[in-house]
Amino acid sequence: MxxxxxxxxxxxxxxxxxxxxxxxxxxxxxxxxxxxxxxxxxxxxxxxxxxxxxxxxxxxxxxxxxxxxxxxxxxxxxxxxxxxxxxxxxxxxxxxxxxxxxxxxxxxxxxxxxxxxxxxxxxxxxxxxxxxxxxxxxxxxxxxxxxxxxxxxxxxxxxxxxxxxxxxxxxxxxxxxxxxQVPIVVMLLVRFGIVTVDKLKSFRGYFIVVAFIIAAIVTPPDVISQIALAVPMCLLYELGIIGSRWFAKATQAPEEASDQG
Incomplete structure (x- = not known):
């Protein structure tokens, strides 16, 4: 065999x-x-x-x-x-x-x-x-x-x-x-083993700060557009965490799936 x-x-x-x-x-x-x-x-x-x-x-x-x-x-x-x-x-x-x-x-x-x-x-x-x-x-x-x-x-x-x-x-x-594109980036990071889902969850609080900093840099100096960018980024980050487990499992190589089985 x-x-x-x-x-x-x-x-x-x-x-x-x-x-x-x-x-x-x-x-x-x-x-x-x-x-x-x-x-x-x-x-x-x-x-x-x-x-x-x-x-x-x-x-x-x-x-x-x-x-x-x-x-x-x-x-x-x-x-x-x-x-x-x-x-x-x-x-x-x-x-x-x-x-x-x-x-x-x-x-x-x-x-x-x-x-x-x-x-x-x-x-x-x-x-x-x-x-x-x-x-x-x-x-x-x-x-x-x-x-x-x-x-x-x-x-x-x-x-x-x-x-x-x-x-x-x-x-x-x-x-x-x-x-x-935050969910796509998060799922790819997990898939290629750069970070784990647990790490992403523990980084959640820091990402909120990062999201507001990015929004303050790339949007005009008004609070409306900054909040309008930062809040969806945080929500999409959560969506990426939810989808990353499924995506990592669904894109496993056959030998990886058999080893885990």
């Missing part, structure tokens, strides 16, 4: 020269850029750059007089700002495709039991990023601008510049999109 531990490594023979890795990386980057360009073209047709600007401007327009609009101070701002928004929207739309290209690049170095959960992680990570951005658009910005406008004196006419507004909200989109 053959020894179950005497198994040929399923990755044996898959090594590639360094140049081939570079070629593969180049191809995946090209595919990713092509996907973003296609999404940009679709968004340029509908709703168009103007439609995207109107959509992301809704939170601040709700706190401005009906006859007032955002202003464009720079000479080239009316051209470059819609283009920047179109590029960001195209990247967000193509995010699952871009993450798939990343997975396709590293997949040859993964075992079969690890590949099974790569696609679900991509899907979950994309959904969490979209949830973070939606949370910013439909909740955080409205509360933040309502809070800020409340401090505007009656003698001051607040007319925000569209370029500074877009830059601010895009940074918030990025911050919340990354912050909502």
């Amino acid at each position: 053959p020894d179950p531990k005497d198994k040929t490594d399923e990755l044996a023979g898959t090594e590639q020269p360094f140049v081939q890795h570079l070629i593969e990386l180049r191809d995946r980057i090209i595919y990713s850029i092509a996907g973003v360009v296609v999404c940009m073209a679709l968004l340029a047709i509908w709703p168009g750059p103007s439609g995207l600007i109107d959509f992301i401007a809704v939170p601040i327009r709700n706190h401005m007089p009906p006859d007032m609009k955002l202003i464009a101070v720079g000479v080239f701002t009316p051209f470059f700002v819609p283009l920047k928004v179109l590029m960001m929207a195209g990247l967000l739309m193509a995010l699952p495709w871009v993450m798939y290209q990343l997975w396709a690049f590293i997949a040859p170095g993964l075992y079969s039991h690890e590949k099974r959960f790569a696609i679900p992680l991509i899907v979950i990570g994309s959904i969490l990023a979209y949830l973070g951005i939606a949370f910013v658009q439909f909740f955080v910005l409205d509360k933040m601008f309502g809070f800020i406008q409340g401090f505007t004196p009656d003698s001051v006419n607040a007319t925000p510049d569209i370029a500074s507004y877009v830059e601010a909200i895009l940074s918030l989109y990025l911050a919340f999109g990354l912050a909502f």
Whole structure:
């Protein structure tokens, strides 16, 4: 009877020269850029750059007089700002495709039991990023601008510049999109044995402090946006702890599962 531990490594023979890795990386980057360009073209047709600007401007327009609009101070701002928004929207739309290209690049170095959960992680990570951005658009910005406008004196006419507004909200989109990846990071840390679930539980109090420090650094200096980022991070940290046990067990190699059995 053959020894179950005497198994040929399923990755044996898959090594590639360094140049081939570079070629593969180049191809995946090209595919990713092509996907973003296609999404940009679709968004340029509908709703168009103007439609995207109107959509992301809704939170601040709700706190401005009906006859007032955002202003464009720079000479080239009316051209470059819609283009920047179109590029960001195209990247967000193509995010699952871009993450798939990343997975396709590293997949040859993964075992079969690890590949099974790569696609679900991509899907979950994309959904969490979209949830973070939606949370910013439909909740955080409205509360933040309502809070800020409340401090505007009656003698001051607040007319925000569209370029500074877009830059601010895009940074918030990025911050919340990354912050909502906390469960994925926690589960991967446990899966690869970097930390244990018990360590994560004991670190809970420190993570709350870390979450508020990160929120204070990456968000505007208002308490609304800082709390709106820190609290979800803490909740997602707990979700990651809950899911880490299942994920670590579900992605075990067959020999690991048999040893524990």
